[in-house]
Amino acid sequence: MSAPTVEAARRALTARLKSAAIESAELDARILTGHALGLDLTGLISAAQRQLTSDESARLEEFAHRRLAGEPVARVLGEKEFWGLPLQLSSATLVPRPDTETVVELALELLRAGGDLDRPLRIADLGTGSGAILLALLSELPAAQGFGTDISEAALQTAAANAARAGLSDRATFIACDYASGLAGPFDLIVSNPPYVRSADINGLAAEVRNHDPLAALDGGADGLDAYRALIPQAAGLLAPGAALVVEAGEGQSTQIEALMTTAGLTPATAPKADLAGIPRALAGHKKAR
Structure with a gap:
């Protein structure tokens, strides 16, 4: 199975956060995806179709797990x-x-x-x-x-x-x-x-x-x-x-x-x-x- 693109990973995280009734799901997903990949908003847009590396996928999954467990975005980012x-x-x-x-x-x-x-x-x-x-x-x-x-x-x-x-x-x-x-x-x-x-x-x-x-x-x-x-x-x-x-x-x-x-x-x-x-x-x- 091929790795997801940056855009697909962000959308998937948004859906997971929404399913957990997190009101700021879209914003949180964008911030966490950007932080996991070291990209700002412009970078996320320009890299939308790039596939995630295994390290990036693992880092984003860690962030997702922490946010879904109720940890604030600021704590995840540090x-x-x-x-x-x-x-x-x-x-x-x-x-x-x-x-x-x-x-x-x-x-x-x-x-x-x-x-x-x-x-x-x-x-x-x-x-x-x-x-x-x-x-x-x-x-x-x-x-x-x-x-x-x-x-x-x-x-x-x-x-x-x-x-x-x-x-x-x-x-x-x-x-x-x-x-x-x-x-x-x-x-x-x-x-x-x-x-x-x-x-x-x-x-x-x-x-x-x-x-x-x-x-x-x-x-x-x-x-x-x-x-x-x-x-x-x-x-x-x-x-x-x-x-x-x-x-x-x-x-x-x-x-x-x-x-x-x-x-x-x-x-x-x-x-x-x-x-x-x-x-x-x-x-x-x-x-x-x-």
Whole structure:
């Protein structure tokens, strides 16, 4: 039996994914086929009638097996794009999500309003994971120095690799500690996407998240706010006067998080920034200027 063509293999994988009720079957099949063959979209089109080699067929079948078992495409590929940056993933890091870009957007809006985009800022990302937020900010702030913290050494190794890949190693430092406990201020901006899923809600998450993202990066305790109770007071003590803390929030948590900020001496900086689904996703608190 002759080997399938590139086009036939892609179509066959699409059919298998559709039969497994995977909504993004066509897109997933195209991405996985391209990755297995080392081809972009243009390459897939131009090589459509070429037959797969045995190695390519085996690699694509491995990818298909993993996707059909519920593994997210980003995990199969080992990377995910965030803010235009291709980020390496590991078992110790979340898959960066588009919703989290609202944190970057709000942080940049606040800095822009203060005329600070070109200033030599010190910024910190608490619980940095893959380094997504920190590296996105550094890519937009050419004079800034960034510090990413995480309790996971494996996550920090991934973040450091991503900084090197993005050409940002000279401006990114990674520190093993619990949120801001190992940092010394002052900082001009602190950001964080902490775990905020209620413990009782973990089992109700999509299987792609529940079974593949690290539990420590998801579980926010009984009410989902444990991480905020820890990091907000720490951050408030490290912010320079007039500087801001920007955090990601889960659905329905914004009011409670703003209250925690107020208790820590921070003033809500603006209305929460909504994600594409209209959910308040990024919140900011300013430290009082002297």
